Amino acid sequence: MAKWKNSAVKQMRKRQLAKEHGYKCFYCKTKFAYSVLIIEHIVPFSRGGTNDMNNTILACDSCNSSKHNQLIEEWFERNDFRVASLYREYRYRKTISNTLRKMIDSGKSAT
Numbered sequence: 001m002a003k004w005k006n007s008a009v010k011q012m013r014k015r016q017l018a019k020e021h022g023y024k025c026f027y028c029k030t031k032f033a034y035s036v037l038i039i040e041h042i043v044p045f046s047r048g049g050t051n052d053m054n055n056t057i058l059a060c061d062s063c064n065s066s067k068h069n070q071l072i073e074e075w076f077e078r079n080d081f082r083v084a085s086l087y088r089e090y091r092y093r094k095t096i097s098n099t100l101r102k103m104i105d106s107g108k109s110a111t
């Protein structure tokens with residue numbers, strides 16, 4: 001589980017992400033009510049991820065549960081459509097690994 005300094009910090013981040021990306025799941029692009037969206041760690045906390053801006057996005061419960069504690073590279077195989085958008089955001093592009101970049105560049109992913 002992600003450790004935030006306190007809930008105010010966590011809520012501030014959630015508002016910040018919603019302001020930037022809208023009230024939708026970053027992975028599946030479905031719109032949701034603000035209260036339903038979850039702060040998702042691209043690199044899971046259990047795998048060494050942090051609360052940095054470049055490692056956090058908003059996701060729906062379905063995508064969040066599907067990804068669980070997998071790295072993007074592990075989740076990518078069956079979910080390339082959900083991962084492609086990460087690559088288009090410079091901030092997140094820095095977070096995903098070279099391996100994944102090569103997978104995306106090789107044309108496995110739909111644009």
Ligand SMILES: [Zn+2]
Nearest residue numbers: 025028060063
């Ligand atoms: Zn989703």
